[in-house]
Amino acid sequence: WLLCFAMIRRVSTTSSLSATALGSFMKWSFKSSHFHGESLDSSVSPLLIPGVHVFHCPDVVGIVAKLSDCIAAKGGNILGYDVFVPENKNVFYSRSEFIFDPVKWPRSQMGEDFETIARKFNAMSSVVRVPSLDPKYKIALLLSKQDHCLVEMLHKWQDGKLPVDITCVISNHERAPNTHIMRFLQRHGISYHYLPTTDQNKIEEEILELVKDTDFIVLARYMQVLSGNFLKGYGKDVINIHHGLLPSFKGRSPAKQAFDAGVKLIGATTHFVTEELDSGPIIEQMVERVSHRDNLRSFVQKSEDLEKKCLMKAIKSYCELRVLPYGTHKTVVF
Amino acid sequence: MMMMRRIISERATCVSKNFILRSSASRFHGESLDSSVSPVLIPGVHVFHCQDAVGIVAKLSDCIAAKGGNILGYDVFVPENNNVFYSRSEFIFDPVKWPREQMSEDFQAIAQRFGAMNSVVRVPSIDPKYKIALLLSKQDHCLVEMLHRWQDGKLPVDITCVISNHERASNTHVMRFLERHGIPYHYVTTTKDNKREDEILDLVKDTDFLVLARYMQILSGKFLKGYGKDVINIHHGLLPSFKGGYPAKQAFDAGVKLIGATSHFVTEELDAGPIIEQMVESVSHRDNLRSFVQKSEDLEKKCLTKAIKSYCELRVLPYGANKTVVF
Numbered sequence: 001w002l003l004c005f006a007m008i009r010r011v012s013t014t015s016s017l018s019a020t021a022l023g024s025f026m027k028w029s030f031k032s033s034h035f036h037g038e039s040l041d042s043s044v045s046p047l048l049i050p051g052v053h054v055f056h057c058p059d060v061v062g063i064v065a066k067l068s069d070c071i072a073a074k075g076g077n078i079l080g081y082d083v084f085v086p087e088n089k090n091v092f093y094s095r096s097e098f099i100f101d102p103v104k105w106p107r108s109q110m111g112e113d114f115e116t117i118a119r120k121f122n123a124m125s126s127v128v129r130v131p132s133l134d135p136k137y138k139i140a141l142l143l144s145k146q147d148h149c150l151v152e153m154l155h156k157w158q159d160g161k162l163p164v165d166i167t168c169v170i171s172n173h174e175r176a177p178n179t180h181i182m183r184f185l186q187r188h189g190i191s192y193h194y195l196p197t198t199d200q201n202k203i204e205e206e207i208l209e210l211v212k213d214t215d216f217i218v219l220a221r222y223m224q225v226l227s228g229n230f231l232k233g234y235g236k237d238v239i240n241i242h243h244g245l246l247p248s249f250k251g252r253s254p255a256k257q258a259f260d261a262g263v264k265l266i267g268a269t270t271h272f273v274t275e276e277l278d279s280g281p282i283i284e285q286m287v288e289r290v291s292h293r294d295n296l297r298s299f300v301q302k303s304e305d306l307e308k309k310c311l312m313k314a315i316k317s318y319c320e321l322r323v324l325p326y327g328t329h330k331t332v333v334f
Numbered sequence: 335m336m337m338m339r340r341i342i343s344e345r346a347t348c349v350s351k352n353f354i355l356r357s358s359a360s361r362f363h364g365e366s367l368d369s370s371v372s373p374v375l376i377p378g379v380h381v382f383h384c385q386d387a388v389g390i391v392a393k394l395s396d397c398i399a400a401k402g403g404n405i406l407g408y409d410v411f412v413p414e415n416n417n418v419f420y421s422r423s424e425f426i427f428d429p430v431k432w433p434r435e436q437m438s439e440d441f442q443a444i445a446q447r448f449g450a451m452n453s454v455v456r457v458p459s460i461d462p463k464y465k466i467a468l469l470l471s472k473q474d475h476c477l478v479e480m481l482h483r484w485q486d487g488k489l490p491v492d493i494t495c496v497i498s499n500h501e502r503a504s505n506t507h508v509m510r511f512l513e514r515h516g517i518p519y520h521y522v523t524t525t526k527d528n529k530r531e532d533e534i535l536d537l538v539k540d541t542d543f544l545v546l547a548r549y550m551q552i553l554s555g556k557f558l559k560g561y562g563k564d565v566i567n568i569h570h571g572l573l574p575s576f577k578g579g580y581p582a583k584q585a586f587d588a589g590v591k592l593i594g595a596t597s598h599f600v601t602e603e604l605d606a607g608p609i610i611e612q613m614v615e616s617v618s619h620r621d622n623l624r625s626f627v628q629k630s631e632d633l634e635k636k637c638l639t640k641a642i643k644s645y646c647e648l649r650v651l652p653y654g655a656n657k658t659v660v661f
Contacts, residue, residue, distance in 0.1 A: 084619060084620065086619070086622070087622050245572065245575070245592065246575075246588075246590070247575050247576075247588055247590075248572070248573075248574050248575040249574075260656075261573075261574055261609075261656070262608055262609050262653070262654070262656050262657030262658065263573070263574075263609055263612060264609055264610075264611060264612040264660075265572065265594065265612045265613075265614060267592065281589055282588075282589050282590055282591055283591075284591060285590060285591040285592045286592075287592060287614055291660065292411060292413070292420075292653055292657065292658065292659040292660065293411065295413070295414050326589070326619055327589070329587070329588070329589050330589030330619065331589065331619065332619040333591075333618065333619065
């Protein structure tokens with residue numbers, strides 16, 4: 001469980017690097033006014049840019065007061081705030097969305113200010129992210145033969161709907177260079193690594209080497225099981241899409257399992273990967289109705305449509321800092 | 335789905351004693367009929383399940399048309415790679431032109447001709463209502479829902495009795511309701527060693543099917559064989575996830591983002607019989623166990639009611655070894 005959400009701690013340390021952040025200053029004037037999808041009237045400064053802060057600490061009186069004051073003191077304006085304190089559990093979660101003037105509140109100062117509060121409250125997690133300044137998340141995508149999820153992600157990435165840097169695509173399945181995916185990847189300069197696996201050799205060290213500089217990994221129908229060794233070695237979050245409604249139909253061919261079971265609803269589940277197959281904390285689930293009129297083919301087709309939506313939603317939530325660890329086996333998703 | 339065969343033989347005996355009821359005919363589809371349509375048309379439903387062959391629909395529809403019946407809805411389903419045929423027709427007819435007994439014989443002739451596994455015709459306004467027994471343990475939200483719907487006329491059955499392994503004081507809502515409507519309540523205690531299945535069997539032997547509305551005891555294969563008719567259960571989890579006890583708590587601990595309920599036929603294996611209906615609702619970190627349970631209960635009520643309604647309307651048919659067709 002310690003493996004998961006490890007990245008959140010990493011991000012909070014990298015966010016204090018100011019040298020590279022200042023280089024992206026030029027970008028903020030274009031992005032700021034579109035954050036909420038609303039047009040800002042002329043009285044609002046066009047120099048305000050959005051920031052997100054998530055906080056997770058033991059519960060006490062005064063956390064919201066301190067956090068909101070921290071933002072207000074630097075002229076930041078909170079536009080959205082989610083707080084969650086579970087019953088019978090002495091923990092606090094918050095996620096705030098705010099806009100601020102990076103001249104009044106420089107990025108590195110922001111990192112320090114939140115860090116101070118994090119220490120004060122012994123936070124398990126304190127992450128601030130300024131999408132227009134901070135480097136995009138670097139991710140690697142792993143898949144086997146089925147590529148509908150990968151294609152969906154690549155297209156959404158191309159449309160600017162997936163705000164990440166795709167460092168590479170890794171597959172244990174070879175693809176000819178004249179296929180849609182290979183041409184797409186080549187056109188965008190994303191490397192494709194064919195790493196065939198066998199029963200005895202999962203080539204995990206090679207994979208680890210390829211992904212070590214990423215912020216998280218997405219298994220987009222990668223059908224090999226990653227070992228505990230790999231997960232520890234990687235140390236950051238791995239997100240998987242399972243084309244079944246967990247905990248039903250773990251393992252292979254869940255659409256066929258569902259078809260044989262005669263269920264009336266099929267689903268897809270996005271979750272964090274742990275050592276145990278298809279058992280990590282669930283991030284998102286979606287369903288669709290099926291009936292006697294569905295054959296295996298339509299079960300699979302509906303499954304695939306669900307997988308694409310479910311995986312995209314989960315990754316979007318993750319990138320927006322909406323997903324936090326909750327208990328040993330669950331997630332808070334703001 | 336054993337009941338269907340019993341009904342075929344029973345149909346022959348019940349005739350025109352309920353002729354007076356046919357005045358409810360004109361409201362079958364919820365539409366007003368203009369004055370040129372005879373007000374004595376009543377609805378009928380026929381389901382058919384046989385080996386697939388050319389000409390079944392032609393024969394069935396001709397059978398109805400020949401007697402002046404008008405088909406208002408028709409569902410046919412022939413699965414891929416499976417040489418079976420399912421149909422369900424809704425029609426209105428004049429019981430003077432097509433007497434109830436004759437209708438049974440006419441469909442029976444077609445059933446024989448096609449070697450049907452199943453042929454059931456039902457005329458809701460003439461045929462006796464389904465007789466059912468309801469079994470429950472401590473949780474009574476499903477029973478209460480069914481009793482209220484029954485009272486509102488939305489559950490077209492005769493409730494012969496309620497059986498529970500949990501005692502209820504006479505001044506409780508459920509007990510007063512049952513007393514007011516003359517429905518007997520049988521408190522049948524069970525222990526690990528004695529499930530008192532013989533006594534239950536005796537109480538329910540004249541029913542058409544059973545509904546387990548949160549009855550937490552497992553009925554043995556012996557009981558199911560002895561009873562011989564359909565038993566419908568509501569499981570407050572999205573099968574095959576969370577079989578057995580406390581599925582809401584299992585779901586809560588598992589951190590799922592969707593919870594559900596499943597209505598299914600009971601077989602020897604716990605929570606594994608053919609599924610009739612499933613429903614879900616979203617849950618999040620903001621839900622505690624209490625709200626998981628509450629959402630679960632709301633789903634159970636809807637899911638069970640829907641399944642029973644489908645069953646009574648002859649929409650549920652066996653499909654393969656462990657599935658259902660639900661028209």
